[in-house]
Amino acid sequence: MAAHLPIGKSTAAAAGILLLLPLGLHDPFLLDVLTTGFLLAAFAGSWDIVGGVAGQVSLCHALFFGIASYACAAMTTLLEWPAFLAAPAAVLLAGLGGFGVGALAAPLRGPFVAVLTLAIGEAAHELVLGNVFLAGAGGYAWGGEGGIPVRLPWWAESPRAAYYAALVFLAAATAVLLLVRRSRQGLVLRAVAGSEMTARASGIDVAKHKRRAFGIAALLAGTAGAAYAFHVGRATAADFSLELSFQAATFAAVGGRGTVVGPVAAAFCFHVLFQGLDVPPGTRILFYALALMLILRFFPGGVAGELLRLRERREAGR
Amino acid sequence: MTSPAFLLTVDGIAKSFERAPVLAEVSFHVLPGEAVGLCGDNGSGKTTLVNILSGLIAPDAGSVRFDGLDVTRLPMDARYRAGIARTFQIPRPYPALTVAEAVRVALPASAGGGEIDALLSRVGLLGQRDLPCGRLSQGCLRRLEFARALACRPRLMILDEVFSALSTTDEEELVALLRAVNREDGAAFLLVSHNPQLLDSLCGRVLHLAGGRIAREGKA
Numbered sequence: 208m209a210a211h212l213p214i215g216k217s218t219a220a221a222a223g224i225l226l227l228l229p230l231g232l233h234d235p236f237l238l239d240v241l242t243t244g245f246l247l248a249a250f251a252g253s254w255d256i257v258g259g260v261a262g263q264v265s266l267c268h269a270l271f272f273g274i275a276s277y278a279c280a281a282m283t284t285l286l287e288w289p290a291f292l293a294a295p296a297a298v299l300l301a302g303l304g305g306f307g308v309g310a311l312a313a314p315l316r317g318p319f320v321a322v323l324t325l326a327i328g329e330a331a332h333e334l335v336l337g338n339v340f341l342a343g344a345g346g347y348a349w350g351g352e353g354g355i356p357v358r359l360p361w362w363a364e365s366p367r368a369a370y371y372a373a374l375v376f377l378a379a380a381t382a383v384l385l386l387v388r389r390s391r392q393g394l395v396l397r398a399v400a401g402s403e404m405t406a407r408a409s410g411i412d413v414a415k416h417k418r419r420a421f422g423i424a425a426l427l428a429g430t431a432g433a434a435y436a437f438h439v440g441r442a443t444a445a446d447f448s449l450e451l452s453f454q455a456a457t458f459a460a461v462g463g464r465g466t467v468v469g470p471v472a473a474a475f476c477f478h479v480l481f482q483g484l485d486v487p488p489g490t491r492i493l494f495y496a497l498a499l500m501l502i503l504r505f506f507p508g509g510v511a512g513e514l515l516r517l518r519e520r521r522e523a524g525r
Numbered sequence: 526m527t528s529p530a531f532l533l534t535v536d537g538i539a540k541s542f543e544r545a546p547v548l549a550e551v552s553f554h555v556l557p558g559e560a561v562g563l564c565g566d567n568g569s570g571k572t573t574l575v576n577i578l579s580g581l582i583a584p585d586a587g588s589v590r591f592d593g594l595d596v597t598r599l600p601m602d603a604r605y606r607a608g609i610a611r612t613f614q615i616p617r618p619y620p621a622l623t624v625a626e627a628v629r630v631a632l633p634a635s636a637g638g639g640e641i642d643a644l645l646s647r648v649g650l651l652g653q654r655d656l657p658c659g660r661l662s663q664g665c666l667r668r669l670e671f672a673r674a675l676a677c678r679p680r681l682m683i684l685d686e687v688f689s690a691l692s693t694t695d696e697e698e699l700v701a702l703l704r705a706v707n708r709e710d711g712a713a714f715l716l717v718s719h720n721p722q723l724l725d726s727l728c729g730r731v732l733h734l735a736g737g738r739i740a741r742e743g744k745a
Contacts, residue, residue, distance in 0.1 A: 391634050394622075398630040401619030401658075408579070408613070409631035409673055410605040465621070 218468075225374055229367050237483065238366040244478040245373035246435045247454070249380035251474030252467055253427035254455035259464035260388050261420035262400025264321045266452050267308060267328030271425035273447035275301040275432030277335065280355035280442035290360040290437065297436075298429040305425020309418035316403065328452055336444040354443035357436045369438060376434055377471070380427060384467045387423060396420050397465065450492060457495040460502045463511025473510065531590075532557045532713050533578070533681055538587035540573055547573045548737045551587070555681065558711045562724035564745055565734035571717050572614065574734065575685050578715070579611035580604040591681070605631075610674035611683040614717075616666040620659030624650055624669060627658050631676035648672045649698060664695035671702060675710075682706070682714040688723060703727065721745035 225241075232238060254268045278297035282288040288296070308327060312320045340350035349355045387393050395416050398406045403413050436442050445451070455470070458477060462469030481491055506513055533555040540548040548570045555561050565571050576582045578589060580601035588597045596604055601611075619627050628641050645651045648668040653661065661669065667687060674682050684703070688696050704727070706712050718724050724731045724745040731745040 391629075394626055394630060397622060398619050398627070401621055402617040404581075404613070405617045405619060405627075405673070406630065407581075407601045408605060408611055410602050410677060411630065412600075412602050 221472075222378075229370050235366045238370050240479055240482040242366070242370045242373040242438060243435070243482070244475045245370075245377040246431050246438060247478050248471045248475035249377050249434075250428055250431040250451075251455045251458045251462075252381055252384045252471040253424050253431060254452075255459045255465065255467050255470040256384060256387060256396070256427065257420045257424035258456055259459050259466070259470065260393055260400065261396040261417065262465075263312060263417060263420060264317075264456065265308075265312070265324045265421070265424070266321050266449070266456065267324040267331070268424070268428055268455050269447050269449070269451035270308070270328050270331045271301040271305055271428035272432035272435070272451060273331065273335065273442070274304045275429035276357075276436035276442035276446045277355060279433050279436040280357045281340075283358035284349075284356055287358070290358075294433045294437070297433045298426060301429025301432060302422055302426035305428075306418055306422040308425070309421025312421065313414035313417040324452075325449070328447070328449060332444065332447040332449065335447050352444050354441050354446075356441050357439075359437065359440055364438070373434070373438065377475075380430065381467065381471055384427065384471075388465075388467050392416075392419065392423075400465070450488065453492070453495055457499050459509075460499055461509055463509030463514075466509070466511040469509050469511030530557075531555065532559070532592060533715075534588075534590040535578065536588050536590070538574070538577060538584045538589070540570075540577060540582070540584050546737055548577070548584070551734075551737070551739055553732055553739055553742075555713050555715060557680065557713055558707065559713045560707055560728045561713070561715050562728035562731035562745060563715055563717045563734060564719065564721065564724055564731055569734040570737045571734055572685065575611065575683055575715075575717060579609060579683050605677050608677060608680040609683065610677050610679035610681070612667075612670040612674055612685060612687050614686040614689070616670050618658035618661065618666055618669065620657065622658055623655050624658060624661070624665075625654040627669060628672050628676060631673045644672045644675060647675070648702060664691055667691060667695065667699060671699065675706065678710070679712050682712055683717075684714055685717045686719070687716070688718065688720065700727065 228241070229238060250268075250272055254265065257263050257265050257268070275297040278300045279293050282293035282296060283290060308324065311327070312323055315323060335350070336352060338350050340355065395406070395411055398409070398411065399413055399416055407413055432446060435446070455474070458474035459470035461477070462471070462473030464470070502509060508516065531554040535554065536552050538548055538551040539546070551574060563571055563574070573582070577584050580596070580599055580603070583598060588595055590596065591604070591607060591609060596607065599607070622630070624645065625641050628644055629636070632640060642651060642654070645654050648671045650665060650668050650672060653665060658666075658669065670687065688699060691699065700723070703714065707714060716724065716728055730742055732739050733741045
């Protein structure tokens, strides 16, 4: 589906704008909003592998983001590992978490996957929120709502350098996600999403491929989580929040589930909009719920699906 | 009863749902390349038997041997890879995949585009290769079911009401295709149908299922 999206020219135009934007933008807050937007867009894209391409509606995707960010924080600050070792180790841990959740979710279908993952995600969130991992005599406390600081490998991060690093990260992550989607593995996941029964009758070990979908998505979510932790300099309980998982699912539905590019673009645009306008969390959650209801009712294919439909209609009219 | 000469040996299969027996002591065999029919009234246990033979559900008792190997507990995907292909009474297509993609899923990863086109050409779907499966007519969906079944180079095809709700042209073409697969590829088949003429014309013998048992064997 995404392979035929009319995104060539618009992608080039968007890339040009994003490359030139920091040259005329000097407000560090806005640069930071865009930088975190790139990282969260990569996270939303990773959800699309399991939730869109493979059709397994996961509501604990923030778990993998959080595992990686907390692992980065713990390894750099508590174990004093260098960032180049901590980051890949954290991503691997997130991937393992993904395979674990995938193993539990593999025998289930549809709403049962959503309910199971919701429970796992909330349990993990409560666990990190309610526990102080380390409390010292000096009055400091690591864990709980404030989380754990990340020992950064640089003294002062340049907002512009961070912006470009995050942009390159998003481009690379999107390319990997599209490669996965267009690979044989991606085709099998799309088949599983379409009809598990027919996939099984075609020789596909559905449970194995569901585990893989969770694992691949978790590895990529973990990569975004590690990058985010190094950008903000702290892992907090919000990294595990249901809101983060819900965001990814909503942005994918709005952008077009299973297309990768649609969820990535929608996540970036909405993050920038909400953060730029300082929309409070309660209003954001209300928006997610309303957007999900309206999109699923009137535009089940999301923006990408509508674009495809319009293009097909135009071609049919020629 | 088990013999290496038999392709499929079904021995003493029993299955109950919520204590209501559906199949009891079902035993029969299929020879390599043999065409066997299966008929019976609604509720006689045909679909349950097909589901057990294809690995979709496990029997409560009895065994299924394929080519001398016990496959009773083997899941459907593993049985497909071993050479037992089945079609569904109601096809369940992948709505967003194209016809070519749906066939590619069933083929080994090493298969190329030529192999997909050859299969689609054989079932008469080459012209629809780039159409989403969700837009296919009933006749085309049945052809796609055949293509999917043929993709594993089956030695046994279990065909559940594969000719129902088809136009005369579609039925004639698919019957010809089934004869060709049986004759040229040497694939055996177990055809489930309510149509006695069709069963008699295609199958050497027909098993009559009644009350969850093989009541008799012969012509439909």
